[in-house]
Amino acid sequence: MNDSIFKIVLVDDHTLFRNGLRILLNTIQKYQVAGEASNGQEFLDLLEEMTPDIVLLDIDMPVMDGITAAKLAMDKYPNLKIITLSMYGEEDYYYKMVDAGVKGFLLKNSDMNEVKTAIDTVLEGGNYFSSELLQTLVNSLRSSNQNQEPQSGLSDREIEILILICQGFSNQEIADQLFISKRTVDKHRANILEKSECKNTAQLVMYAIKNQLVEI
Numbered sequence: 001m002n003d004s005i006f007k008i009v010l011v012d013d014h015t016l017f018r019n020g021l022r023i024l025l026n027t028i029q030k031y032q033v034a035g036e037a038s039n040g041q042e043f044l045d046l047l048e049e050m051t052p053d054i055v056l057l058d059i060d061m062p063v064m065d066g067i068t069a070a071k072l073a074m075d076k077y078p079n080l081k082i083i084t085l086s087m088y089g090e091e092d093y094y095y096k097m098v099d100a101g102v103k104g105f106l107l108k109n110s111d112m113n114e115v116k117t118a119i120d121t122v123l124e125g126g127n128y129f130s131s132e133l134l135q136t137l138v139n140s141l142r143s144s145n146q147n148q149e150p151q152s153g154l155s156d157r158e159i160e161i162l163i164l165i166c167q168g169f170s171n172q173e174i175a176d177q178l179f180i181s182k183r184t185v186d187k188h189r190a191n192i193l194e195k196s197e198c199k200n201t202a203q204l205v206m207y208a209i210k211n212q213l214v215e216i
Helices: 015-026 040-047 066-076 091-100 112-123 131-144 156-166 171-178 182-196 201-210
Strands: 006-011 031-037 054-058 082-086 104-107
Touching: 006 015, 006 040, 006 112, 015 031, 015 112, 031 040, 040 066, 054 066, 054 112, 066 082, 066 091, 082 091, 082 112, 091 201, 104 112, 104 131, 156 171, 156 182, 156 201, 171 182, 182 201
Parallel strands: 006 031, 006 054, 054 082, 082 104
Antiparallel strands: none
């Protein structure tokens, strides 16, 4: 990334949490907390005034929750980059947030190194899932699907590419690893999205976990 200052918006109903996170983020030279909101409606109002580079969005808030806010925000600003701030026990919401188009998930107890990694990954066009969160999702899905046979309908090559997508590799990096052209990877990725009925990378990660195509 370049030397630009990236504008961050914090959306959380706990003032102390926002204050602490703002102080920590503002110590990083390339970050600037440019706006804050205590609920989803305030967040949507804020978007009328500014365009942030990234949003850290809580799920459980009064007035308007993070799920509703994320859906409305992404419908109006489809290029918006949102990372969900979540707590243990909120797994039921993750799929709804992914459907809304968020780019990643961070647990609220994450350290600053992980927060920075998540923000940088999403700013660069990737998706970020807390490793602890992914393990929780894997365990949850295994429990709910233990009597079901996974059915992906993907070819061996498509599964190979999907696994690399879940590991965070770009289409060009996948092409280099598999010694094929990027155009071929692009085509495979489009086929994977169509077969899985997924709309984005975050949904593909969930799909791969659900169908036991990846091990976390």
